[in-house]
Amino acid sequence: MREITIPRPDDWHLHLRDGAMLEGILPETARHFARAIIMPNLMPPVVTTADAAAYRGRIVSALPTGMDFTPLMTLYLTEGTDPADVEAGRRSGLITAVKLYPAGATTNSASGVRDLDKVMPVLETMARIGLPLCIHGEVTSPSVDIFDREAVFLETVLDPLRRRLPELKITLEHVTTSQGVDYVMGAASNLAGSITTHHLMINRNAILAGGIRPHYYCLPVAKRESHRLALRRAATSGDARFFLGTDSAPHVDPLKECGCGCAGIFTATNTMSCLAHVFDEEGALDHLAAFASRNGPAWYGLPVNTETMTLVRRDGPVRYPAKIETGDGPVTVFDPMTPIHWEVA
Numbered sequence: 189m190r191e192i193t194i195p196r197p198d199d200w201h202l203h204l205r206d207g208a209m210l211e212g213i214l215p216e217t218a219r220h221f222a223r224a225i226i227m228p229n230l231m232p233p234v235v236t237t238a239d240a241a242a243y244r245g246r247i248v249s250a251l252p253t254g255m256d257f258t259p260l261m262t263l264y265l266t267e268g269t270d271p272a273d274v275e276a277g278r279r280s281g282l283i284t285a286v287k288l289y290p291a292g293a294t295t296n297s298a299s300g301v302r303d304l305d306k307v308m309p310v311l312e313t314m315a316r317i318g319l320p321l322c323i324h325g326e327v328t329s330p331s332v333d334i335f336d337r338e339a340v341f342l343e344t345v346l347d348p349l350r351r352r353l354p355e356l357k358i359t360l361e362h363v364t365t366s367q368g369v370d371y372v373m374g375a376a377s378n379l380a381g382s383i384t385t386h387h388l389m390i391n392r393n394a395i396l397a398g399g400i401r402p403h404y405y406c407l408p409v410a411k412r413e414s415h416r417l418a419l420r421r422a423a424t425s426g427d428a429r430f431f432l433g434t435d436s437a438p439h440v441d442p443l444k445e446c447g448c449g450c451a452g453i454f455t456a457t458n459t460m461s462c463l464a465h466v467f468d469e470e471g472a473l474d475h476l477a478a479f480a481s482r483n484g485p486a487w488y489g490l491p492v493n494t495e496t497m498t499l500v501r502r503d504g505p506v507r508y509p510a511k512i513e514t515g516d517g518p519v520t521v522f523d524p525m526t527p528i529h530w531e532v533a
């Protein structure tokens with residue numbers, strides 16, 4: 189196939205940051221995506237409905253005229269989160285989900301949750317009103333190997349939580365392991381998984397073989413090849429429980445290219461081209477719409493976008509900027525390490 193048209197896609201896990209970075213990178217997402225779930229891990233985090241309303245205002249102001257994009261706001265769950273504020277935020281239509289970061293698991297997660305008991309009243313409220321919980325699913329214990337942190341989280345945190353509160357709708361974010369795929373597939377209800385673009389394209393060799401490459405470092409860290417293949421099968425299967433969350437997470441180059449570099453891969457610019465490439469390779473272009481445009485809205489109870497996007501397979505490789513220049517500095521765009529022929533028309 190040389191051309192495919194899908195409903196305009198959405199991104200169900202996106203980092204837009206703030207200030208000059210927000211201004212610099214927002215067009216990269218808004219150009220292609222109608223909506224995105226905006227992650228709340230700013231410094232300081234987006235904790236209250238008032239914080240989310242203010243942040244939404246800054247995103248909308250940063251949107252260039254003529255671009256059509258709807259930010260879907262989330263709250264950063266802390267041990268001090270007020271259930272009444274969460275409920276009010278949901279009822280007002282402002283809040284689409286609440287985000288759980290185990291304290292210390294990833295970028296700007298220090299205000300996250302240490303003791304799930306402390307947030308049970310919030311989670312019970314969310315279950316009652318049908319508000320989804322998005323989870324960064326990794327344990328943080330230094331004794332657990334970084335490549336095992338997702339699998340251990342499933343057993344020691346997620347499964348007990350789901351048994352305790354089966355009515356709570358949970359999105360397991362950026363699934364990176366075959367265990368994560370199997371766990372989502374094995375759940376009868378109230379569980380879905382988002383998958384990033386980069387975890388469908390790279391395994392851990394990209395980070396470590398033949399030299400250390402910080403622009404492939406993110407959390408959860410890419411795993412071995414068998415896991416990438418499991419993620420590909422899940423994403424391209426059409427299974428309604430899996431959908432796109434790019435986790436596009438910009439950091440300026442000096443913060444990536446240093447002795448202790450930040451986690452995060454910036455894929456907003458070329459995500460749709462890369463996905464068409466992956467689905468084409470898997471002979472599953474007919475399931476691209478399910479993954480990028482239909483399954484996410486169905487899970488979050490929103491309509492599928494009525495506009496469309498057409499992707500075309502060019503004869504020669506498509507070119508992208510290697511970096512996006514922002515007021516904060518340059519951000520390196522994900523390099524898929526293979527020629528990509530698919531382009532958004």
Ligand SMILES: NC(=O)N[C@@H](CC(=O)O)C(=O)O
Nearest residue numbers: 203294295406407437451452
């Ligand atoms: N994915 C990442 O590696 N980084 C994200 C945080 C996150 O989603 O865990 C970031 O905010 O930079």
Ligand SMILES: [Zn+2]
Nearest residue numbers: 294324407408
């Ligand atoms: Zn995360």
Ligand SMILES: [Zn+2]
Nearest residue numbers: 203227435437
């Ligand atoms: Zn993220």
